[in-house]
Amino acid sequence: MAQQTTTKTAPMPNFIERFDKHQRYQHILLIVSIFFLCLTGFPIKYADAAWARAIVAMFQGFDHMFTVHLVSAVCMILSGIYHIVWIVLHFKNHGPKWAMLPSFKDFKDAWHHGLYLIGVRKARPQYDRYTYLEKFEYFAVIYGILLMGLSGFVLWFPDVAAWIMPRWVIDMFRIAHSNEALVCLFALIIGHFFWVHFNPDAFPTSSVWYNGKISKQHLQEEHPLEYARLAELYGETGDNGDNLHAEQVKPPKGRLFMLVELLIYVAFVIVLLATFIPALLA
């Protein structure tokens, strides 16, 4: 975001900052806390499974595992608070930015993307700084943290929650907590990980989360409108992805790679649907 203040005289750098330091810290805090929340939470949901016992054993007993769960939960909430504080300070220092808010264009983009995926339209939608999927994910994370945090505190302190709610509402929160965990997990490993890890252009990982930078070429491909705006700022024409040095652009993975990945995804999705659709309809 800082580039927009750069003077016109410098050439556009090959790597552009997408996330600043604080955004990366928030994200890393979120990664670590959610990793441990899943690791220590799913054994409680699937207590009968052998792997659940193995994880409990790894933590040397339920006591420790449960403590890690509660500590990670607090860290997750802290990452949310960090984010809010960061937004407030950032708005104060750099003026408000609303690129993350949904707009009518997102609905058009979603429709367009759908048509592109089934082959009706040949070109991808022209995304701005955030694609409609990224915005969806962002608000899904906010909703997830709020719901998991709220229901988690209800279960952590049921006697306090019982000041204001009857037992059966506490139990509703338990069902929500236990199942929303799966919603989060699948959104992460199928949705989010596809875009930032398994997508052949990003594999094995996008670099944005650790150094905050996105390559010029990547930006041009995935966020052409933002790229165009930046290029104009730097006085470049906006279509010179190919004057990058070859080694700076990661070659997309081969077709065999994509084929294998496709098979894995199809199998995974079929297994999951075969598990959850019968439960839904039962």
Add this chain to the structure above:
Amino acid sequence: MEHKRVRQGFVYGLAGLFTATFVALNLAGIITLLVFFFSPFAFAGGGIAQNEQANAKCLSCHSQPGFNVVKGSATIDLYVDKTQYQASIHGTRACTSCHSDLGGVPHTNPVYGQELAQQVNQQCVACHTDEGKAYLSSIHGEQLIAGKEGAACSDCHGKHNIQKSSDPAATTYRLTISNICMNCHQGKVAQSYNYSFHGTAIKLGYTKSATCADCHGTHAILPPENPNSSVSKQNEPQTCAQCHLQAQPNFAQGNEHAVPQDQQNDFPLWIVWKIFLGLIVFDILKDGSIAVFELIRRLINTRRNTPKS
């Protein structure tokens, strides 16, 4: 000089006194132990040595593996594991303290099944009067005494393997007692307990979580409709407050033994469960198909872009 001698005498005197006391105490201890060990009054039901002799006679037949009796179509196992019995809390007691109605050897009055259970149960109650009193007023005791299906002491504690409940080998140990209850209480009660956080955590070894007996009590178990029951609507908050800091009246507002699968009785849980299953399926369909179609598009695109050589 004078002073030194006095001091020396004092020190020797003190040392002598200590030694004498020490020796006396030890002797007293040893004598007490010996007296108790051989005294026929030391333990209810006779001395250990005597009991062991008597038990050896019983075990000469009953500790043979495969020792059994055929009654009609059923084969009844009469084998008693000697080492297990001797390691149990009653291990030094006479077999006859529990089996008092045999009528000697060979037994003239053998009984089995419910009758045997009742017979032994009377003996347990006779020795363990406090637990016995609570038990006799409980649903389990009432049912058993009335000759209906109930639970005998031995259903929860075992028979020849009884241990203190604090011993992890005991059937009534915190982490196992719920399984004992669930031998008999199956169906929704067991299903909901296994699903609940309390049950899950016990299963995974969390001793602070609630067992069936924490909520229902051990011996004075009563149906929830009974106002004296620990789980009646009036008493339930107090029961939860053993572990949860506040006895909230709201704790009694809802079914303890609820499962989301029961649409009729636990509708609020059922509807939340379905909503979230819907979200899960939506998630898989949305993210899964985007990933799959993106990969397909990319495969097609790379083929188009690969220069033919």
